[in-house]
Structure formats: C-alpha cells, structure tokens
Amino acid sequence: MITRLFSAALRGVDAVEVEVEVHGRDGEKPGTIVVGLPDAAVRESAMRVGSAISSSGLTDCVVNVVNLAPADLKKEGPSFDLPIALAIAANGMDTAFPNEEDYALVGELSLDGTVRPVKGVLSIAIEAKKRGRKKILVPAENAAEAAITEGIEVIPITSLNQAYHYLTGERSIEPFHLDREKFFQAQRSYEVDFEDVKGQHHVKRALEVAVAGGHNILMVGPPGTGKSMLAKRLPTIMPDMSEDEAIETTKIHSIAGLLDPKKSFLVTRPFRAPHHTISDAGLLGGGSNPGPGEISLSNNGVLFLDELPEFRRSTLEVLRQPLEDGEVTITRAAGSLSFPAKCVLVAALNPCPCGFFGDSKRDCRCNPRQVENYRQRISGPLLDRIDLHVEVPLVAYKELASSASGEKSERIRERVIAAREIQAKRLQGSEGFLTNAAMPSRQVRAHCQLDQESSNLLEQAMETLNFSARAHDRILKVARTLADLAGEENIGSSQIMEAIQYRTLDRRLAF
Numbered sequence: 001m002i003t004r005l006f007s008a009a010l011r012g013v014d015a016v017e018v019e020v021e022v023h024g025r026d027g028e029k030p031g032t033i034v035v036g037l038p039d040a041a042v043r044e045s046a047m048r049v050g051s052a053i054s055s056s057g058l059t060d061c062v063v064n065v066v067n068l069a070p071a072d073l074k075k076e077g078p079s080f081d082l083p084i085a086l087a088i089a090a091n092g093m094d095t096a097f098p099n100e101e102d103y104a105l106v107g108e109l110s111l112d113g114t115v116r117p118v119k120g121v122l123s124i125a126i127e128a129k130k131r132g133r134k135k136i137l138v139p140a141e142n143a144a145e146a147a148i149t150e151g152i153e154v155i156p157i158t159s160l161n162q163a164y165h166y167l168t169g170e171r172s173i174e175p176f177h178l179d180r181e182k183f184f185q186a187q188r189s190y191e192v193d194f195e196d197v198k199g200q201h202h203v204k205r206a207l208e209v210a211v212a213g214g215h216n217i218l219m220v221g222p223p224g225t226g227k228s229m230l231a232k233r234l235p236t237i238m239p240d241m242s243e244d245e246a247i248e249t250t251k252i253h254s255i256a257g258l259l260d261p262k263k264s265f266l267v268t269r270p271f272r273a274p275h276h277t278i279s280d281a282g283l284l285g286g287g288s289n290p291g292p293g294e295i296s297l298s299n300n301g302v303l304f305l306d307e308l309p310e311f312r313r314s315t316l317e318v319l320r321q322p323l324e325d326g327e328v329t330i331t332r333a334a335g336s337l338s339f340p341a342k343c344v345l346v347a348a349l350n351p352c353p354c355g356f357f358g359d360s361k362r363d364c365r366c367n368p369r370q371v372e373n374y375r376q377r378i379s380g381p382l383l384d385r386i387d388l389h390v391e392v393p394l395v396a397y398k399e400l401a402s403s404a405s406g407e408k409s410e411r412i413r414e415r416v417i418a419a420r421e422i423q424a425k426r427l428q429g430s431e432g433f434l435t436n437a438a439m440p441s442r443q444v445r446a447h448c449q450l451d452q453e454s455s456n457l458l459e460q461a462m463e464t465l466n467f468s469a470r471a472h473d474r475i476l477k478v479a480r481t482l483a484d485l486a487g488e489e490n491i492g493s494s495q496i497m498e499a500i501q502y503r504t505l506d507r508r509l510a511f
Contacts, residue, residue: 001023001024001025001061001091001094002021002022002023002091003021003022003024003087003088003090003091003096003097003100004019004020004021004022004087004100005019005020005083005086005087005097005100005103005105006018006019006020006083006100006101006103006104006105006128006131006133007020007079007080007082007083007104007105007106007124008104008106008123008124008127008128009068009073009074009075009076010076010077010119010120010123010124010255011073011337012290012337012338012339013123013248013251013252013255013292013296013339013340014123014126014127014251015120015123015124015126015127016070016073016127017104017127017128017131018036018068018069018070018073018075018080019068019069020066020067020068020080020083020084020087021066021067021068021069021087022064022065022066022067022084022087022088022090022091023064023065023067023091024060024061024063024064024088024091024092025061025062025063026061026062026063030062030063031046031063031064032046032049032050032063032064032065032066032088033046033064033065033066034046034066034068034084035065035066035067035068035071036066036067036068036069036070036071036073036075037068037071037072037073037074037075038068038075038080039074039075039076039077039289041076041077041078042068042075042076042077042078042080044078045078045080045081045084045109046066048078048081048108048109048110048111049081049084049085049088049109051111051112052081052085052109052110052111052112052113052160053085053088053089053092053113053160055111055112055113056089056113056159056160056161056164057161058089058092058093058160058161058164059089059092059093060088060089060091060092061088061091061092064088064091066084066087066088068080074289076289077108077118077119078108078109078116078118079106079107079108079118079119079120079124080106081107081108081109082105082106082107082108082109082115082137082157082160082163083105083106085109085160086105086160086163086164086167089160089164090164090167095168097167097168098168098169100167101133102133102134102135103133103134103135103136103137103167104124104125104127104128104131104133104135104136104137105136105137105163106118106121106124106136106137106138106139106142107137107138107139107157107163108139109160113159113160113161114158114159114160115139115140115157115158115159115160115163116139116141117139117141117142117261118139118142119254119255119256119257120251120254120255121138121139121142121145121146121254122145122146122148122149122247122250122251122254122265123251123254123255124136124138124146125138125145125146125148125149125152125154126149126247126251128152129149129151129152133152134152134153135152135153135154135155135175136152136153136154136155137155137157137163137166137167138154138155138156138157139156139157139158140156140157140158141261142264143156143176144176144178144183144264144265145250145254145259145264145265146176147176147177147178148178148180148247148250148265150180153175154175154176155173155175155176156173156176157173183265183267184243184246184267188240188267188268189268190233190235190236190268190409192232192233192236193233193236193408193409194233194236194237194406194407194408194409194412195405195406195407195408195409196229196233196405196406197226197229197230197233197406198226198395198399198400198402198406199226199395199396199399199400200225200226200230200392200395202390203219203226203230203390203392204230204406204407204412206388206390206502207230207234207237208237208412208415208416208485209388209478209481209482209485209502210234210344210346210387210388211234211237211238211344211416212415212416212419212420212481212484212485213387213419213423213435213436213437213477213478213480213481213484214344214435214436214437214438215344215387215388215436215437215474215477215478215481216323216344216345216346216347216385216386216387216388216437217344217345217346217347217386217387217388217389217390218308218346218347218348218349218383218386218388218389218390219231219346219347219348219349219390219391219392220348220349220350220351220389220390220391220392221348221350221351221391221392221393221394222350222351222355222356222359222362222393222394223350223355224394225392225393225394225395226392226395227306227348227392228273228304228306228348230392231271231273231302231304231306231346231348232271232273232304233409234271234302234304234344234346235268235269235270235271235301235302236409236413237409237412237413237416238269238301238302238344238413238416239413239416239417239420240267241266241267241268241269241300245300246265246266246267248299248300248340249266249270249299249300249301250265250266252292252296252297252299252339252340253266253270253297255291255292256291256292256297258297269300269301269302270297270298270299270300270301270302271298271301271302271304272294272297272298272301272302272303272304273304273305273306274294274305276305276306276307276310276311278294278311278315279315280312280314280315280318281293282294283295283315283318283319284318284319284322284328284330285328285330285339286330288332290330290332290337290339292328292339293328293339295319295322295328295341295343296328296339296340296341298341298343299339299340299341299342299343300340300342300343301343301344302343302344302346303343303344303345303346304346304347304348305345305346305347305348306347306348307348307349307350308347308348308349308377308378309349309374309375309377309378310377311377313377313379316378316379316382317379317381317382319345319382319385320381320382320385322341323341323345323385324385325341326340326341326342326438327339327340327341327342328340328341342438345386347386348392349378352364352366352370352371352374353366353370353371353374354366357371359394361394380468384468384470384471384474385470387437387474387477387478387502388478388502389502389503390502415485418485418487419481419484419485420434420435422484422487423435423436423481423484426447427439427443427447436477436478436480436481436484437477437481439477439480441473444473444476444477447480448476448477448479448480448491449490449491450476450491450496451490451492451493453493454479454491454492454493454495454496457493457496457497457500458472458475458476458496458500461475461500461503465500465503467503471503474503475496475499475500475503476491476499478498478499478502479491479495479496479498479499480495482495482498482499483495
C-alpha cells in the first residue's frame with residue numbers, strides 16, 4: 001500500500017512543496033528507509049517515528065520505504081516527522097485518509113508522540129496556500145504564526161494520535177482563528193523611547209534624516225556619549241511595518257528559529273547588533289544549506305555595528321554590495337539563494353583606539369601611527385555607502401542633570417511618516433524602491449534638480465573636499481530627504497549645505 005501526504009522543505013526564505021510517499025509492506029527484516037536527498041535529521045526520523053507510532057497506540061508495517069519528492073531537492077530538519085508517521089500509520093492500520101490532497105502537514109515528533117514546534121511554518125503555510133491546499137496541520141505552538149496566512153485553515157496539533165484520528169474523520173479539531181488587526185496593534189510597542197536621551201540634538205536630527213530617507217549613518221565619538229543608546233531607539237521613530245513587510249521579516253526570523261513563541265509574529269522593526277567577532281557567514285548568511293545572516297535578520301529594521309573598526313575588514317567589505325542592492329545572494333554548488341537585506345545600517349566608532357582623540361577634557365594615549373592604523377580599518381568604498389556621518393560629543397553636565405525630557409519618539413515618527421509619504425507618492429510605480437536612499441541614478445537626476453546657487457555650492461564642495469561620484473549622488477539623496485522633511489518641493493541651498501556637512505568624515509573621519 002502506498003500513502004501520499006504533502007509537506008514542504010525550506011529553501012531560502014521560501015518553501016517548496018514536498019510529496020511524502022510511503023510504501024509499507026511485510027518483510028522478514030523490519031526497517032524504514034528514507035530517500036529523496038534527506039539530511040541526517042530527516043534520516044533519523046525513522047527512529048523517532050517508530051517510537052511515536054508505538055506510543056500513540058498505532059501500528060506500522062514491517063518494512064517502510066519513504067520517498068520525499070522532488071528527489072533532487074535537499075530536505076533538512078525534523079519537520080517531516082509528522083507526515084511520515086501519519087503515512088506509515090495509515091499503511092500499518094490499512095486506512096486511507098479521505099481528501100488527503102486538501103492537507104499540508106508539518107511537525108516534529110517526540111518519542112511519546114507529542115508534536116513539537118518547527119521552523120519556517122509561515123513560509124510553509126504560504127506555499128501550501130499557493131499549491132491549493134485547504135488546510136494545514138501544524139504544531140499548536142506554531143498555529144498563530146501559520147494563521148497570519150489568509151485563505152488556508154490552520155489546524156493546531158498536539159499529538160500524533162490526535163492528528164491521525166482527525167485525518168480519518170473520527171475526531172474534530174477547532175481551527176485556529178486569529179484576529180489579525182487586534183494582534184498587530186497589541187504587539188506594536190517598544191520598551192525604549194527617544195525622550196530618554198539627554199542632549200545630542202544634532203545627532204537626533206541626523207538619525208531622523210536617516211530614517212526618513214532610509215539612509216545609512218555613522219556616529220563617531222568617545223565612549224559614553226550615548227551612541228549605542230541612540231541606535232537602540234532608532235526603530236521607535238520608523239514607520240510601523242506594513243503587513244507585507246511584517247510577513248517578510250517574520251519568514252526570515254522563523255527560518256532562523258528566532259521567533260519568540262509568545263509572539264509568533266514580528267510587527268515591530270527588528271534591531272540586530274552583532275558582536276565584532278562575527279564571521280562573514282554570520283553577518284551575510286551562509287552554510288551548506290544557506291541560511292540568513294544578521295543583515296537579513298535586520299531586514300526592514302536596523303543593523304547596528306558598534307566599534308566598527310574592530311570588525312574584520314574582510315567582514316565589513318562583504319556588506320558593500322548588499323547595502324547597495326538591498327539583497328544578499330549566496331551561491332553554492334547546488335544553486336543560488338537570495339535573502340532580503342533592506343535595512344538601515346547604523347555604525348558607531350570611537351575616534352581612536354583609546355577613544356579620546358580630540359577630546360578637550362581627557363588626554364589621548366594613542367600615537368599617530370596607532371590612530372592612522374585605526375582609520376585604515378574602514379575602507380573608502382564602505383564609507384561611500386554610508387550617507388550620513390555625524391560626530392557625537394560628550395554631553396554637558398547641565399543637560400544630564402536636567403529634569404526635562406527629550407522629544408518623544410512618537411513626535412519624531414510623525415515627521416518621518418510625513419516625509420516617507422511624500423517619497424512614496426513621488427516614486428509611485430518605481431518597483432523595488434520607495435525611499436530616497438534606494439533611488440538609482442536615473443531617479444536621482446529626475447527628482448534632485450538643483451537651482452544655480454545650490455549647484456555652485458555642490459560643485460565647490462566636490463572640488464574642495466574631493467568627494468567621489470557615489471558621494472555626489474548620496475549628497476543629493478540626503479538633500480532630497482531634508483527637503484521632504486521640510487515639506488519643500490525643491491531642494492534649496494540650505495539642504496545642500498546640511499547634506500555636505502554630513503559627508504565631511506570622508507576626508508578626515510573626525511580625527
């Protein structure tokens with residue numbers, strides 16, 4: 001007897017449907033063979049499944065051959081346990097599941113038949129819907145995640161026995177229902193706020209500009225000036241994620257196994273701050289079956305690189321293309337996979353190894369050679385891809401001791417949203433970019449026209465400060481964002497001057 005059920009394998013941030021075929025027969029030597037390019041975790045399912053079937057009061061055949069089709073697609077992880085066990089039990093019990101093509105199934109099994117949660121359920125639910133499946137059986141802990149997908153009924157499963165009797169029609173299970181709007185609103189909150197930050201008004205202004213236009217930003221200053229504190233609050237002034245953005249971001253975190261079981265869905269902007277010892281693969285993504293790196297985990301949010309010069313130079317250089325394209329492509333012998341990487345990069349560094357170069361109150365212990373070597377850890381091409389450079393000085397005692405609170409994130413976010421709406425309207429119909437930072441050269445020429453005075457200012461800056469052609473375009477993009485924040489249709493000389501001010505670290509890096 002052959003039983004067929006449907007599941008899915010993860011490939012990048014998406015899933016590919018897998019047909020689970022089980023042929024059960026009598027034989028002298030018991031055993032279960034899994035074919036179809038399984039990894040070690042899938043091959044080991046034979047042992048878990050056998051114990052789970054026995055513990056659930058079901059029977060199986062003596063010999064089982066499990067085929068996971070398509071056979072040329074690598075299958076990873078324990079998520080095939082549930083469909084394999086159900087198909088084997090159906091053969092052993094000589095039972096046919098009615099309407100088996102209506103279902104997709106996914107879940108890991110414990111030895112006693114309990115169903116455990118797995119990764120990537122949202123991607124699998126989306127794939128099942130595309131394939132015309134009407135229902136998806138998932139572990140109860142993953143039900144809220146799967147229910148984000150509209151148009152498919154989510155059946156929460158807690159045990160193999162429960163799933164078997166549901167498929168045979170002997171038992172009913174109430175589908176999981178999710179109030180999407182209520183769920184979204186309940187989760188949209190942050191524990192931090194910009195009002196906690198004392199002083200640093202010009203830095204807050206630069207961060208507002210960065211978020212309004214989707215620009216990358218570099219903060220330079222001695223230790224204890226609030227660089228990390230400011231960076232952590234950046235998501236609080238970003239517009240709320242749209243439903244599509246939330247789904248895309250959740251898919252990435254689900255595949256990486258980083259979803260909070262209590263939330264099951266990301267509706268707040270992610271903030272990722274990897275340590276400077278991270279590897280190239282950890283930052284960019286990789287592995288034998290490539291998974292997302294930190295730059296993809298921060299998609300639609302913020303990637304914060306503190307102590308930027310302490311990162312290996314090779315690790316920083318791999319960021320250049322993803323920052324430009326908003327996408328990471330990882331190529332292996334088996335093929336290429338792409339992961340979204342549309343994030344705001346926030347980098348921070350001290351002005352020298354000891355941190356006090358140029359400080360009027362504390363002496364620097366570094367010699368000129370140490371300072372120069374520290375500078376050289378950050379390449380010019382990488383700096384070119386960071387639109388805003390801002391110095392973060394020490395905060396005066398009077399500001400620290402003041403009882404007055406800073407401007408709330410909500411107020412700043414309102415201005416950011418207004419500027420984003422202007423950009424979205426201007427760039428409507430331009431596929432792939434809705435912020436000024438993402439505009440290609442053609443759009444820059446169309447939307448960043450300058451009057452004679454502004455053009456002369458920019459020409460003088462280019463010749464005096466030796467800016468690159470990429471820096472020229474980024475100055476125009478930042479000036480366009482400044483004009484949008486001011487609600488002005490045309491870029492003026494004041495916007496050009498402020499945008500130039502944010503590029504001065506190209507030549508001196510605040511040393």
